[in-house]
Amino acid sequence: MCSVGDSFGVELSSGTDMHEYECNACGKKFKGIGTNVRCPKCHSKDVKCLDE
Numbered sequence: 876m877c878s879v880g881d882s883f884g885v886e887l888s889s890g891t892d893m894h895e896y897e898c899n900a901c902g903k904k905f906k907g908i909g910t911n912v913r914c915p916k917c918h919s920k921d922v923k924c925l926d927e
């Protein structure tokens with residue numbers, strides 16, 4: 876479905892759903908868009924969505 880490619884962390888874009896995520900690697904909580912987000916702190920893709 877939606878892909879954010881190599882981008883990570885918060886990308887401001889109107890009309891896009893933002894969700895809160897938590898990094899499984901470092902525990903960082905952050906806002907992200909889509910399902911393929913990366914942790915802004917350690918860049919891990921091992922994150923979980925807290926909104927679902």
Ligand SMILES: [Zn+2]
Binds near residue numbers: 898900901902903915
């Ligand atoms: Zn992390």
